[in-house]
Amino acid sequence: MSRVRAGVVAFRPTVAEAVAGVVLLLILLAALWPSLLAPGDPLAVSHTDAFQAPSPAHLFGTDESGRDIYTRVVHGASESLRIGVLATAIGIGLATVLGFVAGLGPRWLDFGTTRFVEVLFAFPGLLLALLFIVVTGPGVLSSTIAVGLATAPGYARIIRSQVRRTAAAEFVEAARVLGRGRLWIIARHILPNVIAALFVLATLGLGQAIIWVSSLSYLGLGAVPPAAEWGAMLAAGRTYIANFWWMTFFPGLAIVASAAAATVIGRGLQKRNRSAA
Amino acid sequence: MTGQVLTERAVTAPVLTVRDLVVAFPDRRGQGRRVVDGVSFHVAAGECVAIVGESGSGKSVTARSILGLAGEGARVSATELTVAGQDVLSLSGRSLRRLRGGTVGLIAQDALVSLDPLRPIGREIGDTLALHTGLDAAARRARTVELLERVGLPEADLRAGQRPGQLSGGQRQRALIAAGIAGEPELLVADEPTTALDQPVQAGVLRLLGQLRDDGTGVLLISHDLSVVLGIADRVLVMTDGVVVEEGTPSEVFERPRHPYTRKLVDAVPAGRPRGLPLSAGAPPSAVGPRPAAATPTAVVERSGGSGTAAHEATKPTFGEVLLEASGLSRTFQVGGREIVAAHDVSFSLRAGRTLGLVGESGSGKSTTARLLLGLERPDAGEVTLLGEPWSPLPETERRPRRSLLGAVFQDALSSFDPRWTVGAILADAVTRGRSTRHGPVRAEVSELLDTVGLDPALATRRPLHLSGGQSQRVSVARALAADPRVLILDEPVSALDVSVQAQVLDLLDRLQRERDLAYLLITHDLGVAVHMSDDIAVMQAGRIVESGPAASVFESPGHPYARLLRDAVRL
Missing domain, CATH: 3.40.50.300 (P-loop containing nucleotide triphosphate hydrolases)
Structure with a gap:
């Protein structure tokens, strides 16, 4: 009885989670349907309007070419989010394969995979991403793949331990006693239990990926101006930061807000997932 | 226990008096949920009082309230709650700490989690001594060994240097008792002291508690198991839903339970009850009645001969037929060499x-x-x-x-x-x-x-x-x-x-x-x-x-x- 009630309570969001949820919804809306929030053209140049401070006409002000920053931030959401989601998907997809191979495979395979992951893990993630870009050349696609690759080792370690823990659980043993085969147990017990944790990881990872992709764009290795990508906008505004703060502030705010929102939601999911399991 | 001893005990002032103890935890609607509701009892020096009940009955909360440890958010009130003349409810944090381990010793259920795995048990006991006695380091060491010997740990001086992980469950529990009695408490609160232990070990620990009682310590024993308290308690309180429903000597409670809940508890004890006799009230009547004979060879023949059609025979096993046979099973594990x-x-x-x-x-x-x-x-x-x-x-x-x-x-x-x-x-x-x-x-x-x-x-x-x-x-x-x-x-x-x-x-x-x-x-x-x-x-x-x-x-x-x-x- 009390357990049931505890379960209900656990799903009531905190204030921070509610705010984060709203932010994420706004970003999602901006990504899927940008013209609804900002009907203008993010690339429309108007030299007479250059460097305008935030005002009712231009909520977030304008940049050096007179482009409306609010419109660009809204339209940038789809770019940033797409890259973030894709990068996370690549990272977690790769990590799932590695994690399951290591977690369920024979001992030598586990040993090999784990050592490989550990070597990768020894590099700082961003360095790994930069290394990849050096080889493939800059660009949106390669920076996305780079971030995905760079985040995979961390995920792989978590997934491996999750797989091993689930595989050793008593209910897996109970399934063996009931005569279930190995593949059946993986498909029906281990995978679903690990995926729940993966979902949490993905949400947390999304925030991180957005920051990394923006960082790469900022360094000029991902999306390049005049593309409405947050990192690229940040880079474009940095020369004017002393006089026209809004050019860096609002794209920066968008990055921070989306990353923070994803993290808060991810932590919330993590907490609940743990108390449920 | 003779009547004379009992009266003698009754004369001595109680070390613990609890009157109308109420413990409430605030629930979500802000109202208090009473987990202990008007419990009264006393423990005299050299007496063992046992509180028996199932999980959620409020027995542990009662015991913990005595030490001011009812739990976070608990609202404790009582007409009287005194330990050795001290009013627990009015004590400050510092005096409460002096009370715990000093006047009152606590023995918790699971020694493995109650003892710090990284510290030798001798240190644990020495700490209690340092806090509650004026002994110097050398005297504390000597006393520690003495205490460990008293609780029946062999090679006490060696054991004092060992960590909880190196001791068996029974040894750990004994070490915990040694720490509990180090401050020479007048009252010992033992919360499920034997639940985690195997039966022979359990008996030893209970015997030890009995000795401590005979030496004049008041013992409050908390247990979910009626049969555990039988041999040691002078009086038994049966608790359910925060209320004491029955009180008496063990034989009174066990042989002539008055309250239906006590009867249920007593009936549920499987020891000494023949097979086929339902343990819980309201078991379906099909379960009652004699078993199909205790498998004498004739019974086997009768049954196999008497059962129905051949098809039925194929699916139904014959009574007494060997279904699974283990012969000469051996298994050895390699653990750390x-x-x-x-x-x-x-x-x-x-x-x-x-x-x-x-x-x-x-x-x-x-x-x-x-x-x-x-x-x-x-x-x-x-x-x-x-x-x-x-x-x-x-x-x-x-x-x-x-x-x-x-x-x-x-x-x-x-x-x-x-x-x-x-x-x-x-x-x-x-x-x-x-x-x-x-x-x-x-x-x-x-x-x-x-x-x-x-x-x-x-x-x-x-x-x-x-x-x-x-x-x-x-x-x-x-x-x-x-x-x-x-x-x-x-x-x-x-x-x-x-x-x-x-x-x-x-x-x-x-x-x-x-x-x-x-x-x-x-x-x-x-x-x-x-x-x-x-x-x-x-x-x-x-x-x-x-x-x-x-x-x-x-x-x-x-x-x-x-x-x-x-x-x-x-x-x-």
Whole structure:
């Protein structure tokens, strides 16, 4: 009885989670349907309007070419989010394969995979991403793949331990006693239990990926101006930061807000997932 | 205990007086939920008072309130709550700390978690001495060794330097008691001091508490197990739902329980109750009545000759027929370079409609034996046959089709279920042997299964986490039955349950065995349960079966010293 009630309570969001949820919804809306929030053209140049401070006409002000920053931030959401989601998907997809191979495979395979992951893990993630870009050349696609690759080792370690823990659980043993085969147990017990944790990881990872992709764009290795990508906008505004703060502030705010929102939601999911399991 | 001693005790001023103790925890609506509601009692010097109740009865909260440890947010009030003349409710934090460990010693349930794993036990005791006595370091060391000797730890000076992990469960509990009495308390609060211990060890610890009482310490003993407090308590209080429903001497409470709840508790104690007698009130009448004769050879003949058609014969096992046979099972584990013999030359057979009770202390190899039978572990030597055909030597893929013959019920039912599955999904999966569909005729079968184990079919939509301990163990039994097995391996099926729930589950198992002529291997550390449920009993120690025979006689003339020890433990 009390357990049931505890379960209900656990799903009531905190204030921070509610705010984060709203932010994420706004970003999602901006990504899927940008013209609804900002009907203008993010690339429309108007030299007479250059460097305008935030005002009712231009909520977030304008940049050096007179482009409306609010419109660009809204339209940038789809770019940033797409890259973030894709990068996370690549990272977690790769990590799932590695994690399951290591977690369920024979001992030598586990040993090999784990050592490989550990070597990768020894590099700082961003360095790994930069290394990849050096080889493939800059660009949106390669920076996305780079971030995905760079985040995979961390995920792989978590997934491996999750797989091993689930595989050793008593209910897996109970399934063996009931005569279930190995593949059946993986498909029906281990995978679903690990995926729940993966979902949490993905949400947390999304925030991180957005920051990394923006960082790469900022360094000029991902999306390049005049593309409405947050990192690229940040880079474009940095020369004017002393006089026209809004050019860096609002794209920066968008990055921070989306990353923070994803993290808060991810932590919330993590907490609940743990108390449920 | 003579009457004179009792009156003498009554004269001495009580070390603990509790009058109208109320403990409330604020719930979500802001109203207090009373977990202890108007409890009154007193403990005199040299007296042992026991509070008995099931989980949630408020017994532990009562004990903890005495030390000012009722818990966060607890609102404690009482007309009187005095320990050795001090009013606990008005004490400040510092005086409370002086009270704990000084005037009142606390012995917690699980010594493994109560003791810091990184600190030698001698240090733990020395700390208490440093806090509550004026002894210098050398005197503290001497006193520590003295205390450890007093609680019956052999080689005390050596033990003092060991960490909790290096000691056995019983030794740890003794060390904890030593720490509890280090401050020479006038009152010792022992909260389930023996629950985590094997029976022979349990007896020793209780004897030690009895000695402390005889030396003049007041003892407040908290336990869920009536039989534990019988031998030691001077007075017993029975608690349920925060209220004391019965109070009296152990013999009064045990032999002439007045309150229905006490009667239920007393009836639920399996020790010394013959097989087939239901332990819980309101058990279906089908469970009552004599068993089909204690398998004398003639009974076997009668039954097999008397049962119905040939088709029926093929599906129904013959009563007494050997269904599973273990011969010469051995298994050794390598742990950190050491060899641990978990099973050595273990042989027995399980017969239709009969129960073999496998008893022994933890680590004696009972569970390994179960795992060998279930094919979760491969024996180094020996063989298991199932219905006369080889079982253990086969590769898993060949065993799989016949797995349905062999069911298992585990101690911790909850963790034997996938937390993501509903009860319905768990049972549907078991019924369809993995080819589960979410709808269709399976649902009817699931309802029927739940009904068989005495659960409301509406529970099918719940997740295991939202079931009570008894409910999840019933679901676990239902799952084991789903594939229509002939043999059930029951590994400590009731040891995690409250006595009255335990009684219901035991009754259920007994009924199912009658109805389906199942063969049971009942693994338990609780001799009362074993004697009540089993036709035959095998005693395991250090991986070997040291004693075996019919349940009625195995303890009557125990040949092995360990069996004798067990018998004495039951009698306590």
